[in-house]
Amino acid sequence: MGLGLTEPGTAADSAGAVHPAGYTPSLPKPMDAFILKFLGVRVVHDIGTPQEQSFPFGPEVPRLVVTEEERPFAAFASPAMPGLKPGPHTSTICFRISFEHCDGAGTNRDDDCLPADESAYTGNTPFEALKKHG
Template sequence: MRPSRIRAALAVIAVAAVLTSVGGGTAQAWQGWPDPPAAQSPAPSLSSGTANHCLDPEGTDLNALLSIREQIVGPPACRVAVAMKPWVSAFPSWGTAADAAGAVYPAGYTPSLPKPMDDFILKFLGVRIVQDIGTPQEQSYSFGPEVLRLVVTEEGLPFATFASPALPGLTPSPHTSTVYFRMSFEHCDGAETSRTDDCLPAGESAYTGNTPFEVLKKQG
């Protein structure tokens, strides 16, 4: 399920989720992110100097919820980071139909495993995160399935959520982060029948646009 079409259910997930680690990584339960300008990202917690707190719209501390010590960059309210401090790239989750019985697929597609989420996990090879794409400062980081955790809502809907290992600190200036998925074979989510919105192609493909964020000098 493409990020733009995943319903905003973070409040439900944060309270009632069952998180299962896949590959021992850390991840975020965040869905359907818009891309507001980095300047709109609040930064009152940056001056604390001792703790990072990425808060969702309901006030849930995602660092505490997911045991991530580094500053999280990605959710709309977390688009500001402190210069030269490690940071974690978080990006929208991938949802599927709950089970094989309710799954529907585009014509010609057959999943490798009956349950759509099992099929996604089987085929998911990892991600490539490109920082400042298209600029002289461009950097690329590749990770495997350790970026993934599973989240199940109260309604039984499964989501694969994602967050990178800690990335090197950045210099003060505007930056962007762009995420590419790597899949061994085509995967479709079983939710609807659009290949554009409901499927991920084999190989590497863009998963997000260029997410803007701001890196500021440490205050105090």
């Protein structure tokens, strides 16, 4: 998805935005349109395992971040989540949006759009939970 899997960001404004055929932006600036459609995020640890834990957050979590290349994208700032047992884990982030959203950065729906409802924004990212010291 253009909103993070292939390259983070959106078109900076409507002047440089391009979209797939048949897509009509809901607002001129792609980032504003994304925030308008954003319903929440769900963080899933250890998806598909007996240890799976899911943490949903609402529309209050997005934060605008700008890359060094001056491309805006939405990151999220969630409240603290419960700790995990030390060892290997995975994390998957899913976005929930009300309508299809295209980032304005290209014309390929697979790379540049997120469908309505919930979709995985990241893959099943591995990480290591460390033992708490102290």
